[in-house]
Amino acid sequence: MHLGKVDLNLFVVFDTIYAEGGITRASRRLNLSQPAISHALGRLRQMFDDPLFTRHGHNMTPTPLARRLIEPIRQSLQGLEVALGKLDRFDPRAAAKRFVIGMRDPLESVVLAELMRNIVRDSPNIDVNVVRSERRDLERELSAGTLDVALDVLLPLPEEIRRRRLAVEWLTVLARRRHPALRSPLTLDAYLAQEHIAVSSRRRGPSAEDFELGRHNLRRRVRLRCRNYFAACRVVSETDLVLTMPRRYARILNAQFGNQLLPFPLEVPAFDTYIYWHANADADPANEWLRQQMINLFRDDAGTRRRRR
Secondary structure, three states, rough: OOOOOOOOOOHHHHHHHHOOOOOOHHHHHHOHHHHHHHHHHHHHHHOOOOOOOOOOOEEEEOOOOHHHHHHHHHHHHHHHHHHHHOOOOOOOOOOOOOEEOOOHHHHHHHHHHHHHHHHHHHOOOEEEEOOOOOOHHHHHHHHHHOOOEEEEEEOOOOOOOOEEEEEOOOEEEOOOOOOOOOOOOHHHHHHHOEEEEEEEOOOOOOOHHHHHHHHHOOEEEEEEOOOHHHHHHHHHHHHOOOEEHHHHHHHHHHOOOOHHHHHHHHOOOOOOEEEEHHHOOOOOOHHHHHOOOOOOOOOOHHHHHHHHH
């Protein structure tokens, strides 16, 4: 296939259909009519002698050939974008852009206030959309460009997904201020003797703290399992149940409840926070800028890590 006979815009359409999973959504993203997208797809099918996408309900599922093509096509498009971008570097003070960040609920409370304070002050045309991304979908969404970056714990992802550690997180135990059986320092025996709250988005299975206790052949009595740390903090303030959760998030939520925060009474590994992005975005000036904003938010944690060692 001679490159001079190929319309490069067809590859933009191919990438967008792949990322959006449908012709209608691709037409909206590219601001083109659905017939124009369908016509471009027809030309691509003729070019590769393959349907490339098959319809399943409302979604377009890529064929095996399309799955093999997507990575080299994306790398080529990204290379062109970066090359052109170097002619007009990303200026956050003037650029109009919407970033999509994958983040779980606890991190939103920790990160968003300071992040948006900086962006609102310095970047009037930059918008941020924070979404919850399932961990099983993280590689696909970063690769497809539906996420610019994601923040999460350390995950087993391939080399194409870049990562950088941002912060270290420790567990803390919350109990109401006048709890009759707990005081500082909290002993392991006293901790295990209490009735506990476990916060999890899953219906069953061990939480992070239960997993660590299990490694030491220890178990606790979970009296309440719920999905929301704010609700759990309120329950702690009005009962003798205790809650184990990330310390940084606990300090934010607990400001209105006045519970006591006690160190988790077992030596466990820290829960580190990482930022993830796709290799294709390594040299993208806008993505670099966004990653640097996140790195700046967590700079103080480096000193905290060194002091605890």
